[in-house]
Amino acid sequence: MKGSQTVYYQCGASSDVPADLSDSFTSDVRRTINGAETVRKASQEEPAYLIEQVEAASN
Secondary structure, X not given: OOOOEEEEEXXXXXXXXXXXXXXXXXXXXXXXXXXXXXXXXXXXXXOEEEEEEOOOOOO
C-alpha cells in the first residue's frame, strides 16, 4: 500500500469505516497515542500501517 490512500477497516460492531493510510512501516514502530505508548511489530513481509480516521461529513 502506498501513502494517501483511503482504506476501510472494521471497528467493533460497525460496518466498514473509512480511513486515510498515512504511512507504512517495515520495522517495529513505537508511538504515544493519548498518553499511552503503543508498539507494533512490522517487517517487509508484514508491514504495520498508520491510518487516520476520516471525519464524517456533517449535513
